[in-house]
Amino acid sequence: MKTGPLSVLRAIIKREYLQRVRSRWFVISTIGAPLVVIGVMVVPLLMAQGGGESSGPRSMALLDRSGSLGELVGPGLEGAGYRVSRASGGSEEDLATLTQQVEDGDLYAVLVLDSATLNTGSARLIVENSPSSIRRLTLRQLVGQAALVATLQGEAPEAMGLLSGGSLEVEVLDDEVEVESSDFILAYIGAFLLYITLLFYAVAVMRSVLEEKTSRVVEVVLSSVRPIELMLGKILGVGAVGLTQLGIWATIFLLFAELGLPKLMGARPELAGLVELANVAPTAGQLGLFLAFFLGGYFLYSSMYAAVGAMTNSDQEAQQAQGPLVMLMVVPAVILPPVLENPESGLAVWTSLVPFFAPVLMFARAVSGAAPAIQIVISLVGILVATVAMAWVGGRIYRVGILMTGKRPTIRELWRWVRAG
Amino acid sequence: MSDLAIRLQGVTKRFGDHVAVRDLDLDVPRGTILGLLGPNGSGKTTSIRMILGIYAPDSGRVELLGGEPDHEHRSRVGYLPEERGMYKKMKVLDHLSFIGELRGVPAREGRRRGGEWLERLGLSDWGGRKVEDLSKGMQQKVQFAATVLHKPDLLILDEPFSGLDPINQDLLEAIVRELNEGGTTILFSTHLMDQAERLCRRVCLISRARKVLDGDLRELRRAEDRGDVEVEFEGDAAWLESPDIATATATDEGWHLTLGEGVEPAAVVRLAMSAGVELRRFERVVPRLHEMFIRHAGADAAHDAGRLPLAPRTGAAR
Numbered sequence: 001m002k003t004g005p006l007s008v009l010r011a012i013i014k015r016e017y018l019q020r021v022r023s024r025w026f027v028i029s030t031i032g033a034p035l036v037v038i039g040v041m042v043v044p045l046l047m048a049q050g051g052g053e054s055s056g057p058r059s060m061a062l063l064d065r066s067g068s069l070g071e072l073v074g075p076g077l078e079g080a081g082y083r084v085s086r087a088s089g090g091s092e093e094d095l096a097t098l099t100q101q102v103e104d105g106d107l108y109a110v111l112v113l114d115s116a117t118l119n120t121g122s123a124r125l126i127v128e129n130s131p132s133s134i135r136r137l138t139l140r141q142l143v144g145q146a147a148l149v150a151t152l153q154g155e156a157p158e159a160m161g162l163l164s165g166g167s168l169e170v171e172v173l174d175d176e177v178e179v180e181s182s183d184f185i186l187a188y189i190g191a192f193l194l195y196i197t198l199l200f201y202a203v204a205v206m207r208s209v210l211e212e213k214t215s216r217v218v219e220v221v222l223s224s225v226r227p228i229e230l231m232l233g234k235i236l237g238v239g240a241v242g243l244t245q246l247g248i249w250a251t252i253f254l255l256f257a258e259l260g261l262p263k264l265m266g267a268r269p270e271l272a273g274l275v276e277l278a279n280v281a282p283t284a285g286q287l288g289l290f291l292a293f294f295l296g297g298y299f300l301y302s303s304m305y306a307a308v309g310a311m312t313n314s315d316q317e318a319q320q321a322q323g324p325l326v327m328l329m330v331v332p333a334v335i336l337p338p339v340l341e342n343p344e345s346g347l348a349v350w351t352s353l354v355p356f357f358a359p360v361l362m363f364a365r366a367v368s369g370a371a372p373a374i375q376i377v378i379s380l381v382g383i384l385v386a387t388v389a390m391a392w393v394g395g396r397i398y399r400v401g402i403l404m405t406g407k408r409p410t411i412r413e414l415w416r417w418v419r420a421g
Numbered sequence: 422m423s424d425l426a427i428r429l430q431g432v433t434k435r436f437g438d439h440v441a442v443r444d445l446d447l448d449v450p451r452g453t454i455l456g457l458l459g460p461n462g463s464g465k466t467t468s469i470r471m472i473l474g475i476y477a478p479d480s481g482r483v484e485l486l487g488g489e490p491d492h493e494h495r496s497r498v499g500y501l502p503e504e505r506g507m508y509k510k511m512k513v514l515d516h517l518s519f520i521g522e523l524r525g526v527p528a529r530e531g532r533r534r535g536g537e538w539l540e541r542l543g544l545s546d547w548g549g550r551k552v553e554d555l556s557k558g559m560q561q562k563v564q565f566a567a568t569v570l571h572k573p574d575l576l577i578l579d580e581p582f583s584g585l586d587p588i589n590q591d592l593l594e595a596i597v598r599e600l601n602e603g604g605t606t607i608l609f610s611t612h613l614m615d616q617a618e619r620l621c622r623r624v625c626l627i628s629r630a631r632k633v634l635d636g637d638l639r640e641l642r643r644a645e646d647r648g649d650v651e652v653e654f655e656g657d658a659a660w661l662e663s664p665d666i667a668t669a670t671a672t673d674e675g676w677h678l679t680l681g682e683g684v685e686p687a688a689v690v691r692l693a694m695s696a697g698v699e700l701r702r703f704e705r706v707v708p709r710l711h712e713m714f715i716r717h718a719g720a721d722a723a724h725d726a727g728r729l730p731l732a733p734r735t736g737a738a739r
Contacts, residue, residue: 005492007522007525008492008522008523011519011522011523011528012523015508015511015515015519019508019510019511023510212506212508215506215507215508215509216502216504216505216506217506217507217508218506219475219500219502219504219506220500220501220502220506220520220564220567220568221520221523222475223473223475223495223498223500223502224492224495224496224498224500224523224524225492225523226492403470403475403476
């Protein structure tokens with residue numbers, strides 16, 4: 001039988017990884033999150049265009065009894081997304097036929113214009129279901145404007161110039177681009193994603209430690225494994241789950257941007273707004289930065305969270321004991337907007353060099369192009385040093401705490417654990 | 422190879438001001454069944470944890486299977502802790518193969534052996550179910566299987582039979598005996614004295630962090646035997662006043678007599694006959710483990726009862 005610390009470590013990592021990846025939660029969040037994000041981006045665009053009631057342009061019959069207004073209203077309707085058919089004639093029979101078509105669903109509506117329209121701007125709309133207020137407003141404005149134009153054309157042709165709405169001449173004085181570049185968006189989204197995933201997976205390590213402790217299985221495991229091996233295996237296993245999830249997310253978005261998006265835009269030209277999304281696709285270097293800061297931040301925070309899990313006895317206790325760590329993690333999230341607004345300010349530089357804040361802040365500055373390489377390197381080295389220190393302290397607390405039941409230790413007791421270790 | 426499975430020499434462990442184990446010497450020969458007995462909080466679990474290298478002793482030496490309690494030696498030990506713990510969300514066979522892997526059994530082989538054990542324990546239908554779906558008794562049997570899956574040389578069982586019904590107690594007892602016959606050394610702690618008496622070849626009694634009794638059970642019995650007798654008779658009890666009889670205690674079924682220095686038990690019969698009482702029953706009383714336990718730990722146990730044990734415990738000293 002071959003046994004050794006390495007094969008044991010492998011077994012611990014494998015268990016941690018498989019148990020999590022097979023869980024319902026992992027499948028749902030891994031598949032669900034990208035769907036929600038894509039949905040959030042795509043659905044509003046679809047709603048804005050289609051009015052949300054049905055897809056495809058609606059067909060509308062235009063029955064013009066005024067003689068001149070049809071020419072003006074027709075193009076306006078088309079501009080608003082209707083397929084317009086001009087109904088010839090204007091007898092009551094024609095109207096009845098069209099009304100029947102509306103009832104049958106062949107037509108969305110019939111718009112009737114007559115001499116009264118020309119005078120008062122009022123028109124009649126025959127429709128199956130009551131249209132939305134936005135739709136009413138659009139139609140009223142179309143008809144009213146057309147009536148105004150027709151009247152003015154007859155009486156004061158020179159007023160037409162004003163009706164066209166004038167023009168806007170843009171004079172650019174400062175050539176600096178506003179920060180709303182794709183890098184800015186990337187920095188913001190990426191930093192936020194880092195914050196969320198770091199917090200989530202570090203807490204997952206804590207929960208896993210706590211579960212082993214409260215279920216007492218840890219005593220069996222520790223009869224053949226050293227505490228530090230168990231802690232390391234757990235951190236590596238949960239970390240591998242995090243990388244897997246991030247990898248799947250990246251793949252889904254890449255596939256969507258490269259394959260799904262062009263197809264979608266080909267089918268629905270009104271989704272052109274999504275082109276922005278393709279422009280935001282990160283470069284390999286930016287992905288590398290994300291990976292580096294994720295791993296650094298994860299090892300730093302998970303070794304502290306493992307110690308919190310080991311020194312507490314219940315979820316509630318852990319909830320309280322992790323307070324200081326949550327504070328450490330929330331600070332960068334809170335000052336992220338000002339840092340990104342002004343990535344070269346003293347605040348931005350100094351806070352992003354603090355190892356506990358660096359994973360979020362230095363990443364954001366690096367991606368937005370504001371951090372010189374030397375600062376990035378310093379912050380990564382800082383994270384590494386802090387991780388070694390925290391893993392040393394956390395490992396000692398873990399080693400004592402994992403078998404300790406009863407009252408939560410005080411700071412002084414914790415200190416004694418660290419020194420005794 | 423050392424002929425001792427476990428050797429503790431002058432082992433002491435403190436937690437803050439509390440001394441959990443004080444200067445403990447213990448030799449466990451290979452192939453024996455040793456019962457580790459003692460009241461709550463007497464230091465049994467701490468001693469076991471030091472044997473396994475979970476705790477490092479503050480002073481003294483621990484030898485496990487002829488070496489340090491390191492990974493190599495510990496992976497040849499099977500340990501069933503008093504506090505039963507399993508991965509509740511894992512499937513039974515996955516749990517078994519994982520625990521086996523920690524001790525060097527390849528996953529596939531672990532699953533095979535796990536299946537065999539489940540069959541032996543009457544749980545063959547439960548291998549694919551989650552641990553949390555099993556009843557407490559079933560979980561305990563699965564945990565026993567996890568303890569022996571890697572064919573350990575030494576089995577350390579902390580209160581192994583608590584919480585099991587008599588049928589399953591007998592089943593596990595038979596398996597323990599069988600493993601011992603196959604050469605496995607067994608150390609188990611228990612409060613159940615009759616069980617210890619049935620199973621153990623050796624006992625070690627710990628009380629208030631110290632060892633108070635240790636040795637071969639039969640030899641201990643002989644040494645502890647003070648020649649006590651139990652009698653039942655018809656007639657006046659005045660003859661019990663004889664100087665040959667040190668104490669006479671009334672029991673439900675008669676009298677328990679301890680004899681004076683150098684008095685042969687047979688003398689009681691002569692005394693009864695000369696007093697003219699009709700002797701119904703005369704019995705030599707071999708000291709039971711239970712009595713030895715009370716004799717050596719009773720006062721301490723009573724004293725300790727008011728103290729809070731280090732860890733929450735199940736069962737009670739009897």
